[in-house]
Amino acid sequence: MHISASTFLLVSSGLLGLSEASKRTPKNPQTCCNLLNQKFHGQGKVVMQSHPDYTTLNAHWLAASQLxxxxxxxxxxxxxxxxxxxxFSHHHCVFAIRSGSHMPNKGFSSTDNGILISLSGLDEVSYDRHRHIVKVGAGNRWTNVYNHLDPKGVAVLGSRDSDVGVSGFLLGGGISFLSNKYGWSSDNVVEYEIVLANGSIIKAxxxxxxxxxGCLRGGSSNFGIVTSFTLKTYNINAHAAGVVRYAQSSVPQLFTPLYNYIVTGQDADPNYHIIPNFIKDAGQPHRATFTQFYTREVDLSNPPLVMKPFVDGSIPAYNNFVANLTGVGSLPKAFGGGSTLSSPFRSQWHVTSVLADEQLFRTIHSLWLNVSLPYETSIPGFSNSIAMQPIGNKYIQTTNATPGRNVLGITAPLVVISANIYWSNASDDTTMELFLKDLFTKIKAAAAAVGKAAGYEYLNYGGVNQNPLTQYGHNNLVRMRRVKRKYDPRNVFGTLVEGGFKIPGI
Ligand SMILES: Cc1cc2nc3c(=O)[nH]c(=O)nc-3n(C[C@H](O)[C@H](O)[C@H](O)COP(=O)(O)OP(=O)(O)OC[C@H]3O[C@@H](n4cnc5c(N)ncnc54)[C@H](O)[C@@H]3O)c2cc1C
Known part of the structure; x- marks a missing residue:
């Protein structure tokens, strides 16, 4: 069925009186599956629970979030x-949307109450070398995109772990190895193809x-199902990348160069990007892992100034695997190989942001270590990391220069503080939730005490008990509500899609 533009206008203006209809009780999921099966009869696109492919298709990146x-x-x-x-809209069928299933929050990319749309069959990757763009189907993992583009010598702003899905990543913003140079990944999308609640297919x-x-640049799954993204490509291939690991004794020395990188280094030399990650696994000494990326090959015996303090040995590292490589996907693919289905652990994320301040970084780091200490012995499988990632001037400049201004609401540089924890037993879920709540209450209080709380919460690292959309600022909330009422007047993606971060006040 193709719905015409005039029907779309009638629906979006509310003239069809559909807002009342959205309050109807959802239909029995089995009936919905049967209706879907009839519609796609004989095409093998509807997989019932009894089908041999069901288990493989249903597998979630995080086993604990598999429904x-x-x-x-x-x-x-x-x-x-x-x-x-x-x-689904017509019959009131509950459904969930999945691209790469890397959002750990339970119920975001699966459901116990309805139909899972797995987009993995939307796997087109079409590169247009004349226009420097690539059209990417919404069900791709980044690895497939990199496999297509690396041999052509071009790169896109994709995930730093190639197993992540393109859709969730791009709909939340997207921090890429190239972001210090070209901004948010979503600001590098030139066109979204999207299916709206009434079934119409439009291009934004x-x-x-x-x-x-603008709302698709950060507004997640609230407006429709994106079926493809067209991204800018860049002529980047040979580069330097790798991981440097520091033992506990070196960690205190990292904060001064980290602060310098954040406040001046990333702007002075935007070719460089690091993922500064502090890790504490139960029973193991504390360590820091700083993942490195430089958009060109470097002389590793005389690295660029911005990179030097992290790789030249002046801060002792117990591992230094930085090398010149070809194919920008090579490091993400190395990570992706390690994260592929399916972690046996349980996991939660939480996120906040602060303004850059070296002493505050040290305080946050100590708080994190101290608050987590008791859980190391009491929680089986406890593993805990905290990352400090800057959103610098280049992101803001790109946002300002990009048509369809994103809704993220960031107007000054800030640092995203995100924690990522793992544990083994479901019986510890509540304890772990309380741990994260306690930790972030303390982090926010420490930042507020020195006037450095930033408020913004990066959606792609948002925990199940957060709603990052509420932190995008009043004007962006108003924008999202207006656009939501225009394109999804019955709030199908707020009611029939149960999981995901929802726009408040709809
Ligand atoms: C190992 C790992 C590495 C990561 N690395 C990075 C990184 O380098 N940079 C970064 O910024 N983030 C990173 N992330 C975070 C990641 O971007 C988010 O978890 C993101 O949501 C994952 O996207 P996905 O498509 O795999 O997830 P999914 O779980 O499939 O989807 C996430 C959300 O988007 C919705 N959705 C999915 N597809 C569509 C669609 N086509 N239309 C509408 N809604 C849709 C889903 O319903 C769900 O609510 C990483 C996460 C993990 C686990």
Whole structure:
């Protein structure tokens, strides 16, 4: 079914009186699966629980977040998605949307109450070397994109772990190895193809649906199902990358160069990018892992100034695996190989942000170590890390220069502070939730005490008990609400899609 623009206008203006309809009780999921099966009869796109492929298709990156959808729908085209969404809207069927399933929050990319749309069949990657763009199907993992682009000598702003899905990553913002140079990954998307709640397929780019374009740059799954993203490509291939690991004794020496990198280094030399990560596994000494990336080959015996303090041995490292490589996907693929399905652990993330301050970084680090200490012995499988990642001037400049301004609401540089914890037993879930709550209450209080709390919460690292959308600022909330009412007036993506971060006040 293709829905015309005039029907779309009637629906979006509310003239069809559909807002009342959204209050109806959802249909029985088995009935929904049967209806879907009839619509796609004989095409093998609706996988019931009894089907041999169900278990493989259902597997989630985080085993603890794997649910039991009544059936799994595997579209191959945007038209398939359109027909299914129109059916779900009409019959009030609960559904969940999944790209790479790397969002650990339970219920975000699966459901126990309905149909899982697994987008993995939308795996197109079409590179246009004349226009320096690539069209990427919404079900791709970044590894597939890198496999296509690396041999052509070009790069996109994708995930630093190649196993992550393109959709969740891009709809939340996207921090890439190239972000210090080119900004948010989502600000590098020139066109989104999206299926709206009424089944219409539209394109949001700088010429049409510009209001929606801005909201897709950070607004997550609230507006529709994106079926493809068209991204800018850059002529980057040979580069330097790797990981430097520091023992506990070296950690105190890292904060001064980290602060310098954040406040001046990343702007002075945006070719350089690091992921500064502090790790504490139960029973193991504390360590720090600083992942390195430089967009060109470097002379490792005389590295660029900005990189030097982290790799030249002046801060003793017990491992230094930085090398010149080809194919920008090579390091993400090395990480991705390690994270592929399916972690046996349970996991939660939490995030906040602060303004750069060396002493505050040290305070946050000590707080994190101290607050987590008791859990190391009491929680089986406890593993804990905290990262401090800058969102610098280049992000803001790119946002300001990009049509369809993103809704993230960042107007000054800040540092994203995110914790990522793992543990083994479901019986410890509540304790771990309380641990994160306690830790972040203390971190925010420490930042506020020195006037350095920033408020912004990066959606892609948002915990299940957070709602990063509430931190995008009043004007962006108003924008998102307006655009939501225009493109999804029945709030299908707020009610029938149960998981995900929702726009407050809808
Ligand atoms: C190992 C690992 C490494 C990571 N590395 C990075 C990194 O380098 N940089 C960074 O910024 N983030 C990173 N992240 C965070 C990551 O960006 C988010 O977890 C992101 O949501 C994952 O996207 P996904 O498609 O795999 O997830 P999914 O769980 O499939 O989807 C996430 C959310 O998006 C919705 N969604 C998915 N597809 C669509 C669609 N087509 N249309 C509408 N809604 C959709 C889902 O319903 C869900 O709510 C990493 C995460 C992990 C686990």
């Amino acid at each position: 039991s959808p009544t059936c799994i729908f595997t579209p191959k085209t945007a038209r398939d998605v359109s027909k299914a969404v129109a059916l 780019n700088k010429y049409q649906h510009v209001d929606l374009l």
